[in-house]
Amino acid sequence: MKLKTKLFFSYFILILLSGIALFWLIVEIRQLTTSLRTHVSKDVRSIIEISQQLQILEDLNTAYILVFIPGKTIRQKSAKLETTLNTFDKNWLQLKKTMQANFSNGVLDRVLNRIYLFVYSWFDLLRPKENLYENEIHDLNERVDVVWGKINRDIRQSLRYLRQNRAADARYLRDVRVKSELQSLRQLLATLNHQLGKRGIVKLNEMARIARKTQFVIIGTAILMVLLSIIVALFVSWRLTRPIPALKDAVNKVAIQNFDIRIKQKSNDEIGELAEAFEQMSRRLKETEAYKSAMLSQFTHEMKSPLGSIKQATHLLENSLGGKINTEQSRFLAIIKGNNENLQKMITNILHSASYEGGRIKLYYKPMDIVLLIKQVLIYLSPMIQEKRIEVRMQFSAAKVQCEMDEDKMKEVVQNLISNAVKFSDAGTTIDISVKEKFPLVILEIKDQGIGIPLKELPYVFERMYRAANAKKISVKGTGLGLYIVSQIVRAHGGKIDLExxxxxxTRFRLTIPRSKRIAEEGGWLT
Ligand SMILES: Nc1ncnc2c1ncn2[C@@H]1O[C@H](COP(=O)(O)OP(=O)(O)OP(=O)(O)O)[C@@H](O)[C@H]1O
Ligand SMILES: [Mg+2]
Incomplete structure (x- = not known):
């Protein structure tokens, strides 16, 4: 999957999660407002309507009494009574609807309500509380129906009696039945009013509970969202950056000329493609490097004999074998000789480093005195030491430090280290050389007051052909092979080098080398 697609999906997931959370908050708040509107307004409206009914009942009572007072015709007197009866009837039907009605909300609210109940049925949180007053209100409704039926019937019967001039029967009906019926209807309506009020309070408490729950849900959702976003973000960044450390290791390896690269965790995106391309590149580099080494060793080999001839010829000329030479010519010969020596040294280094590659060093152990070896090297290097007026201080734990090593190779080691110390030091500074015996090891230290090595380049100076940036700057000649050769020889002896x-x-180089081959083998230092 492409990096772009991966990023797109991660953002998509985050947005989707936020969308779901937002949707749920809307459901909660809508639910709260609709139930407030539905339940509370239903009861408040019913209470208002009951007071109106009580008023109508009083009007009915007055109209009924007026029917019995002599005066206008019975038709005229009963008209008002009929209207009041009908009004009460109509309003009562309406009131019953209001009391029982499930307010019809909009389609959206109904859908949201479904979702809300479905989700909460899982948590068993919002079981609708049994409302104790519901049944009582239902009973009261039925009783009002019965009593109102009787009143309706008896008043109409009274009217019929009055039309038939049976005033005594009508009056009897009024006094014995209608009066008490009206009274009990009044009481029933008042009780209904009371119960509706109580039901309203229960519902308000219920609303308060839902409001509190909504508050928790909102806080919980916000916290959950933050946590989920953190988890998604961490997961995505982990997935995307997972192959990068392996790639970085590979780059570091190539930087120190190790071209054997295998990147295990390859993602299937552009970073994976990059890793693949990098592997291919390092394979090509390895081939090129092998070709270069082969070419170089062949070339240096070919250079050896002409350089030998130059050396010989110069020597002969110097000794006046080609005729007497003047001072000027002698100076030129010295230049030729010096440069020839440099070239020969460089070629020896190249050839040695090529032959040491892959740890293929054959050592010829023999007893030797390391103190003597150092002194010989110092004599050999004395022209460059004197030229820079460098003071060499020596400190040996004994006049002779006897050991068993490959003398020629150890000479190469000491020569490389001391010449480095001289090369990278200013004129007039001091070099400290010390040898200590710490049975069964010999410790050789070479310390200078030179330019030093930048901290971040320390791990690389033992690599083939590596030269530190500050060394390159000060136009000191070199191939960067000296320390590579030193490290290979010391390792072949079972020793180690510490560098500060x-x-x-x-700079201080500290070599710790087993005294002999036997010690190196017994100590398990030979790898
Ligand atoms: N004593 C030292 N002081 C400061 N830098 C040093 C010292 N010894 C080595 N280095 C650094 O380590 C690098 C590698 O040393 P190395 O001896 O391999 O190479 P070189 O001296 O530059 O060349 P070569 O030895 O092949 O002539 C040097 O180029 C230099 O940057
Ligand atoms: Mg060197």
């Missing part, structure tokens, strides 16, 4: 350096202050 502070840029601008100086």
């Amino acid at each position: 350096s502070v840029e601008g202050q100086g």
Whole structure:
């Protein structure tokens, strides 16, 4: 999957999660407002309508009494009574509807309500509370129906008696039945009013409970959203950046010329493609490097004999074998000789480093005195030491430090380290050389007050052909092979090198080498 697609999906998931959370908050709040509107307004409206009914009942009573007072014709007197009866009837039907009605909300609210109940039925949180007053109100309704039926019937009967001039029967009906019926209807309506009020309070409490729950749900959803977003973000960044450390390791390996690269975790996006391309590139580099090494060793080999001839010829000329030479010519010969020596040294280094590659070093152990070896090297290097007026201080734990090593190779080691110390030091500074015996090991230290090595380059100076940036800057010649050769020889002897350096202050190399081959083998130092 492409990086772009992966990022798109992660953002999509985050947006989807936020969308769901937002939707749920809307459901909660809508639910709260609709139930408030539905329940509370239903009861308030019913209470108002009951007071109106009580008023109508009083009007009915007055109209009924007026029918019995002599005066106008019975038709005229009963008209008002009929209207009041009908009004009460109509209003009562309406009131019953109001009391029982489930307010019809909009389609959206109905859908949201369904979702709300479905979700909460899972949590068993919002079981509708049994409302104790519901049944009582229902009973009262039925009783009002019965009593109102009787009143309706008896008043109409009274009217019929009055039309038939049976005033005594009508009056009897009024006094014995209608009066008490009206009274009980009044009481029933008042009780209904009371119960509706109580039901309203229960519902308000219920609303308050839902409001509190909504508050928790909102806070909970917000916290959950933050946590989910963190988890998604962490997961996505982990997935995307997972192959990068492996890639970085690979780059570091190539930087120190190790071209054997296998990147295990390859993602299926552009980073994976990059890793694949990088592997291919390092394979090509390895081939090129092998070709380069082969070419170089062949070339240096070919250079050896002409350089030998130059050396010989110079020597002969110097000794006046080609005729007497003047001072000027002698100076030129010295230049030729010096440069020839440099070239030969460089070629020896190249050839040695090529032959040491992959740890293929054959050592010829023999007893030797390391103190003597150092002194010989110092004599050999004395021209460059004197040229820079460098003071060499020596500290040996004994006049002779006897050991068993490959003398020629150890000479190469000491020579490389001391010449480095001289090369990278300013004129007039000091070099400290010390040898200590710490049975069964020999410790050799070479410390200078030179330019030092930048901290971040320390791990690389033992690599083939590596030269630190500050060394390159000060136009000191070199191939960067010396320390590589040193490290290979020391390792072949079962020893190790510690390096301490502070840029601008100086460098200290510390070699710890087993005294003999037997010790190196017994100590398990030979790898
Ligand atoms: N004593 C030292 N002081 C400061 N830098 C050093 C010292 N020894 C080594 N280095 C750094 O380590 C690098 C590698 O050393 P190395 O001896 O391999 O190469 P070189 O001296 O530059 O060349 P070569 O030894 O092949 O002539 C040097 O180029 C230099 O940057
Ligand atoms: Mg060197």
